[in-house]
Amino acid sequence: MALDQGLIGRSYPPSAVYEVGRQKIAEFADAIGATDAVHRDTGAARAAGHPDVIAPPTFAIALTLSAAGVVVADPDVALDYSRVVHGEQRFTHHRPIRAGDRLVATPTIEAVRTVGGNDLLTTRVDVATEDGEPVCSATSMLVARGTS
Amino acid sequence: MSAGVRAADVAVGTELPEQTYPVTRADLVRYAGASGDLNPIHWSDRVATAVGLPGVIAHGMLTMALAARAVTAWAGDPGALVEYHVRFGRPVVVPDDDTGARVTVRGRVAALGEDGRARVDLTVTSGGEKVLSLARATVQLA
Numbered sequence: 001m002a003l004d005q006g007l008i009g010r011s012y013p014p015s016a017v018y019e020v021g022r023q024k025i026a027e028f029a030d031a032i033g034a035t036d037a038v039h040r041d042t043g044a045a046r047a048a049g050h051p052d053v054i055a056p057p058t059f060a061i062a063l064t065l066s067a068a069g070v071v072v073a074d075p076d077v078a079l080d081y082s083r084v085v086h087g088e089q090r091f092t093h094h095r096p097i098r099a100g101d102r103l104v105a106t107p108t109i110e111a112v113r114t115v116g117g118n119d120l121l122t123t124r125v126d127v128a129t130e131d132g133e134p135v136c137s138a139t140s141m142l143v144a145r146g147t148s
Numbered sequence: 149m150s151a152g153v154r155a156a157d158v159a160v161g162t163e164l165p166e167q168t169y170p171v172t173r174a175d176l177v178r179y180a181g182a183s184g185d186l187n188p189i190h191w192s193d194r195v196a197t198a199v200g201l202p203g204v205i206a207h208g209m210l211t212m213a214l215a216a217r218a219v220t221a222w223a224g225d226p227g228a229l230v231e232y233h234v235r236f237g238r239p240v241v242v243p244d245d246d247t248g249a250r251v252t253v254r255g256r257v258a259a260l261g262e263d264g265r266a267r268v269d270l271t272v273t274s275g276g277e278k279v280l281s282l283a284r285a286t287v288q289l290a
Contacts, residue, residue: 058216058232065184093230
């Protein structure tokens with residue numbers, strides 16, 4: 001079923017607060033093989049000008065993936081998740097995510113298209129501190145194959 | 149802070165050191181846990197083949213993370229990446245053996261701003277095939 005163009009611009013409520021822990025940053029850095037001291041050593045992070053250890057540049061996906069899932073689960077979107085593949089991903093960083101951040105993720109549907117029988121859904125998730133400081137945006141284009 | 153390149157030493161056309169990263173099934177399990185992406189196509193051959201894949205494939209986001217490492221290693225600062233966009237072209241198939249797959253990342257400076265920001269165009273391959281059909285990173289150089 002082709003996605004309704006009227007979905008473009010639809011916004012969803014902010015997520016619950018995600019508190020970024022030092023151990024989670026180290027775990028994510030281990031999983032991608034990033035050995036830099038700024039991910040694990042507070043002293044090294046401070047020497048590099050950060051208040052605490054910083055996350056690798058794609059860490060935001062750990063919280064934006066579930067925020068984008070809220071969009072996929074919207075009954076008006078109703079993508080068949082078993083047919084969904086990740087088409088594109090973009091990150092725009094205002095500053096690195098760091099330990100101690102209390103983040104909220106707010107998804108917005110940026111584009112819907114149907115190309116060659118595939119539904120394409122582009123969702124931007126804006127990540128900010130709970131006090132409203134912008135931290136990053138993560139834009140995901142998901143492709144639901146052969147649904148239209 | 150590791151020693152990275154300085155904007156003054158970079159020009160359009162500057163090539164990044166080529167990096168190759170091994171990806172095994174164990175890496176996929178570790179990444180699934182760390183990222184929360186538990187899609188079984190990244191750990192179950194049964195599910196992967198049922199949806200038409202040749203076998204278990206790496207998370208696209210893991211490939212994206214590895215390509216970012218090549219850029220931030222060159223820049224000398226994991227916090228230097230300000231903009232990053234990839235298009236997932238072809239899956240990285242990870243065999244169930246001790247070797248796994250290999251992801252190779254090449255990069256070239258495509259644009260350089262007066263503010264010290266460099267746009268790097270990346271070529272990311274596995275088994276000789278491009279796995280990202282577009283990959284661009286903008287880094288703030290020292």
